[in-house]
Amino acid sequence: MDKDAAAGNNDGSSWTDAYTNLTNALTRSTGEFWVAEGTYTPGTDATNTFYIKTNLVYGGFAGTETSLSERDWTNNPTILSGDLGGSVYARNIVTKQSSGFAVLDGFTIKDAEGVGTKGAGVSNALGNMAIQNCIFTNLFANLQGGAIYSAGTGIGVTNCTFIQCYLTNGSGGAVFCAGAGL
Numbered sequence: 001m002d003k004d005a006a007a008g009n010n011d012g013s014s015w016t017d018a019y020t021n022l023t024n025a026l027t028r029s030t031g032e033f034w035v036a037e038g039t040y041t042p043g044t045d046a047t048n049t050f051y052i053k054t055n056l057v058y059g060g061f062a063g064t065e066t067s068l069s070e071r072d073w074t075n076n077p078t079i080l081s082g083d084l085g086g087s088v089y090a091r092n093i094v095t096k097q098s099s100g101f102a103v104l105d106g107f108t109i110k111d112a113e114g115v116g117t118k119g120a121g122v123s124n125a126l127g128n129m130a131i132q133n134c135i136f137t138n139l140f141a142n143l144q145g146g147a148i149y150s151a152g153t154g155i156g157v158t159n160c161t162f163i164q165c166y167l168t169n170g171s172g173g174a175v176f177c178a179g180a181g182l
Contacts, residue, residue, distance in 0.1 A: 022035060037059075077108055121146075137164055150175075
Protein backbone atom coordinates (compact mmCIF):
# COMPACT_ATOMS: atom_id res chain seq x y z
CA MET A 1 0.00 0.00 0.00
CA ASP A 2 1.19 3.49 -0.81
CA LYS A 3 -0.28 6.70 0.55
CA ASP A 4 1.72 9.94 0.68
CA ALA A 5 0.09 11.08 3.92
CA ALA A 6 0.52 7.85 5.90
CA ALA A 7 1.96 8.42 9.36
CA GLY A 8 2.77 4.89 10.49
CA ASN A 9 5.63 2.45 10.00
CA ASN A 10 6.17 3.07 6.25
CA ASP A 11 6.14 -0.71 5.60
CA GLY A 12 3.05 -1.13 3.37
CA SER A 13 1.22 -3.44 5.76
CA SER A 14 -1.92 -1.24 6.03
CA TRP A 15 -3.17 2.19 4.97
CA THR A 16 -1.94 3.64 8.28
CA ASP A 17 1.49 2.04 7.77
CA ALA A 18 1.56 2.60 4.00
CA TYR A 19 4.74 3.43 2.14
CA THR A 20 5.07 7.18 1.68
CA ASN A 21 7.25 7.04 -1.44
CA LEU A 22 5.93 5.05 -4.40
CA THR A 23 9.28 4.85 -6.19
CA ASN A 24 10.99 3.31 -3.16
CA ALA A 25 8.06 1.05 -2.38
CA LEU A 26 8.00 -0.52 -5.84
CA THR A 27 11.71 -1.30 -5.75
CA ARG A 28 11.34 -3.04 -2.37
CA SER A 29 8.06 -4.86 -2.93
CA THR A 30 6.68 -7.63 -5.07
CA GLY A 31 3.23 -9.12 -4.91
CA GLU A 32 -0.08 -7.22 -4.80
CA PHE A 33 0.37 -3.50 -4.30
CA TRP A 34 -2.40 -0.91 -3.74
CA VAL A 35 -1.89 2.80 -4.44
CA ALA A 36 -4.14 5.54 -3.04
CA GLU A 37 -5.49 8.37 -5.15
CA GLY A 38 -3.11 11.25 -5.76
CA THR A 39 -0.35 12.27 -8.13
CA TYR A 40 2.99 10.48 -8.02
CA THR A 41 6.21 11.30 -9.89
CA PRO A 42 9.19 8.95 -10.27
CA GLY A 43 11.77 11.52 -9.10
CA THR A 44 13.32 14.77 -10.25
CA ASP A 45 15.55 13.66 -13.13
CA ALA A 46 14.31 12.84 -16.66
CA THR A 47 15.86 9.36 -16.38
CA ASN A 48 13.89 8.49 -13.22
CA THR A 49 11.12 5.90 -13.70
CA PHE A 50 8.77 3.72 -11.65
CA TYR A 51 10.29 0.22 -11.89
CA ILE A 52 7.80 -2.62 -11.72
CA LYS A 53 9.00 -6.15 -11.03
CA THR A 54 6.59 -9.04 -10.59
CA ASN A 55 4.06 -6.75 -9.03
CA LEU A 56 0.31 -6.60 -9.28
CA VAL A 57 -0.05 -2.81 -8.99
CA TYR A 58 -3.54 -1.38 -8.56
CA GLY A 59 -4.54 2.29 -8.38
CA GLY A 60 -7.87 3.89 -7.56
CA PHE A 61 -8.08 3.58 -3.79
CA ALA A 62 -9.42 6.18 -1.37
CA GLY A 63 -7.09 4.76 1.30
CA THR A 64 -9.68 3.03 3.48
CA GLU A 65 -10.48 -0.13 1.51
CA THR A 66 -9.93 -3.63 2.86
CA SER A 67 -10.52 -5.55 -0.39
CA LEU A 68 -9.61 -4.97 -4.03
CA SER A 69 -13.30 -5.04 -5.02
CA GLU A 70 -13.93 -1.86 -2.97
CA ARG A 71 -11.67 0.39 -5.04
CA ASP A 72 -13.09 2.90 -7.52
CA TRP A 73 -10.37 3.83 -10.01
CA THR A 74 -12.67 6.27 -11.81
CA ASN A 75 -13.55 8.40 -8.76
CA ASN A 76 -10.21 8.00 -6.95
CA PRO A 77 -7.73 8.93 -9.70
CA THR A 78 -4.23 7.64 -9.15
CA ILE A 79 -1.91 9.56 -11.46
CA LEU A 80 1.61 8.58 -12.47
CA SER A 81 3.00 11.82 -13.86
CA GLY A 82 6.16 12.47 -15.79
CA ASP A 83 5.92 16.23 -15.16
CA LEU A 84 8.87 16.64 -12.84
CA GLY A 85 8.61 20.41 -12.53
CA GLY A 86 9.74 23.33 -14.62
CA SER A 87 10.50 22.02 -18.07
CA VAL A 88 11.73 18.58 -16.95
CA TYR A 89 9.74 15.53 -18.03
CA ALA A 90 10.40 11.84 -17.43
CA ARG A 91 11.46 9.85 -20.49
CA ASN A 92 9.62 6.71 -19.32
CA ILE A 93 7.10 6.82 -16.50
CA VAL A 94 6.88 3.05 -15.87
CA THR A 95 9.55 0.48 -16.76
CA LYS A 96 9.06 -3.28 -16.40
CA GLN A 97 12.19 -4.52 -14.63
CA SER A 98 11.99 -8.31 -14.36
CA SER A 99 11.04 -11.35 -16.42
CA GLY A 100 8.07 -12.27 -14.21
CA PHE A 101 4.42 -11.39 -14.84
CA ALA A 102 3.13 -7.95 -13.80
CA VAL A 103 -0.17 -6.08 -13.78
CA LEU A 104 -0.69 -2.32 -13.96
CA ASP A 105 -4.36 -1.51 -13.33
CA GLY A 106 -6.34 1.66 -12.59
CA PHE A 107 -3.91 4.51 -13.31
CA THR A 108 -3.73 7.70 -15.33
CA ILE A 109 -0.28 7.83 -16.91
CA LYS A 110 0.54 11.24 -18.30
CA ASP A 111 3.00 13.95 -19.29
CA ALA A 112 6.22 12.32 -20.49
CA GLU A 113 8.68 13.20 -23.23
CA GLY A 114 10.46 10.03 -24.27
CA VAL A 115 13.36 11.68 -26.07
CA GLY A 116 15.65 8.90 -27.28
CA THR A 117 13.44 6.26 -25.68
CA LYS A 118 10.63 3.84 -26.48
CA GLY A 119 7.30 3.92 -24.66
CA ALA A 120 7.01 7.20 -22.78
CA GLY A 121 4.20 5.81 -20.61
CA VAL A 122 5.21 2.16 -20.19
CA SER A 123 8.34 0.44 -21.48
CA ASN A 124 8.42 -3.35 -21.30
CA ALA A 125 11.13 -5.59 -22.71
CA LEU A 126 11.11 -8.13 -19.86
CA GLY A 127 8.34 -10.60 -19.04
CA ASN A 128 4.62 -10.64 -19.64
CA MET A 129 2.47 -7.72 -18.57
CA ALA A 130 -1.23 -6.87 -18.38
CA ILE A 131 -2.26 -3.22 -18.51
CA GLN A 132 -5.91 -2.63 -17.57
CA ASN A 133 -8.26 0.26 -16.79
CA CYS A 134 -5.65 2.92 -17.54
CA ILE A 135 -5.74 6.32 -19.20
CA PHE A 136 -2.67 7.37 -21.20
CA THR A 137 -2.49 11.07 -22.03
CA ASN A 138 0.02 13.63 -23.29
CA LEU A 139 2.80 11.15 -24.00
CA PHE A 140 5.54 11.62 -26.61
CA ALA A 141 8.29 9.27 -27.74
CA ASN A 142 10.58 9.72 -30.68
CA LEU A 143 11.36 6.06 -31.42
CA GLN A 144 8.53 3.52 -30.92
CA GLY A 145 5.33 3.45 -28.89
CA GLY A 146 4.22 6.90 -27.82
CA ALA A 147 2.37 5.49 -24.79
CA ILE A 148 3.40 1.81 -24.57
CA TYR A 149 6.40 -0.09 -25.91
CA SER A 150 6.67 -3.87 -25.62
CA ALA A 151 9.20 -6.08 -27.40
CA GLY A 152 9.95 -9.77 -27.14
CA THR A 153 7.35 -10.26 -24.41
CA GLY A 154 3.63 -10.79 -24.10
CA ILE A 155 1.47 -7.79 -23.33
CA GLY A 156 -2.26 -7.39 -22.93
CA VAL A 157 -4.00 -4.01 -22.97
CA THR A 158 -7.62 -3.98 -21.78
CA ASN A 159 -10.11 -1.14 -21.22
CA CYS A 160 -7.53 1.62 -21.72
CA THR A 161 -7.93 5.09 -23.25
CA PHE A 162 -5.26 6.91 -25.26
CA ILE A 163 -5.35 10.72 -25.62
CA GLN A 164 -2.63 12.76 -27.34
CA CYS A 165 -0.06 9.96 -27.55
CA TYR A 166 2.35 10.33 -30.44
CA LEU A 167 5.86 9.90 -31.76
CA THR A 168 8.09 11.43 -34.42
CA ASN A 169 9.86 8.32 -35.77
CA GLY A 170 9.17 4.59 -35.91
CA SER A 171 5.84 2.89 -35.34
CA GLY A 172 2.99 2.93 -32.86
CA GLY A 173 1.70 6.39 -31.97
CA ALA A 174 -0.06 4.84 -28.98
CA VAL A 175 1.23 1.24 -28.73
CA PHE A 176 4.17 -0.60 -30.26
CA CYS A 177 4.23 -4.35 -29.72
CA ALA A 178 6.88 -6.60 -31.25
CA GLY A 179 6.12 -9.57 -29.02
CA ALA A 180 3.19 -11.86 -28.50
CA GLY A 181 -0.10 -10.72 -27.04
CA LEU A 182 -1.33 -12.32 -23.83
